[in-house]
Amino acid sequence: MTYWEQFLIQVVFSYLASIGYGLTINIPHRALNAAGITGTIGWMTFWILDYNESLGRAIPNLVGSFILATLAYLLAKKKKCPAPIFMIPALVPLVPGLPAYQAIKALIGGHSILALRLIVKVCVVTGAIAVGILLSTILIEILNLHTWKKHL
Numbered sequence: 234m235t236y237w238e239q240f241l242i243q244v245v246f247s248y249l250a251s252i253g254y255g256l257t258i259n260i261p262h263r264a265l266n267a268a269g270i271t272g273t274i275g276w277m278t279f280w281i282l283d284y285n286e287s288l289g290r291a292i293p294n295l296v297g298s299f300i301l302a303t304l305a306y307l308l309a310k311k312k313k314c315p316a317p318i319f320m321i322p323a324l325v326p327l328v329p330g331l332p333a334y335q336a337i338k339a340l341i342g343g344h345s346i347l348a349l350r351l352i353v354k355v356c357v358v359t360g361a362i363a364v365g366i367l368l369s370t371i372l373i374e375i376l377n378l379h380t381w382k383k384h385l
Contacts, residue, residue: 240277247276247326255322264318267308272323275301279327290329290354291361297327298365306373320366329358 251272255265279297282288305319336351 240280243277243280244273247280248273250326251322254325258321260318260322261314264308264312264314267312268319268322271301271304271308271319272326274304275323276326291357294327294358294361295365295368298324298362299369300365301327302366302369303372306369324362327362329355332358 248269252265252269255268260268275297278300279293282293282296283290301323302316302320305316305323308314308319309316332351333355336348336355339345339348339351
């Protein structure tokens, strides 16, 4: 499969995953498309950075969640909705579900060393996602504070 075929598959399925989860948690229909696009941009940032595998898993997840959260905050301001309406469905493609499943399977199978390694991987990826959101929130707050001080 060529790079561009893989790229197209990643775009389509990350959009569908975000939209599907948005429908599941019942976000407003006017925000569905924006949440899907936000999820696609976050996932594609991760996927492009992770494609050559030289950065590990944490950095692509951190950058992907940073861009995703920043976009969610900008969309929240534009569409006059809370940012989590865009952010939560958009985070679904970044969630490390397969390593978490493999860790539980290894625990059940009695492979404690493998399970521990996978649990650490899940914790690192989840932490990177959280740090990306945190950095985005800090950036948005700094920009809002700067704008607010200008109007005084």
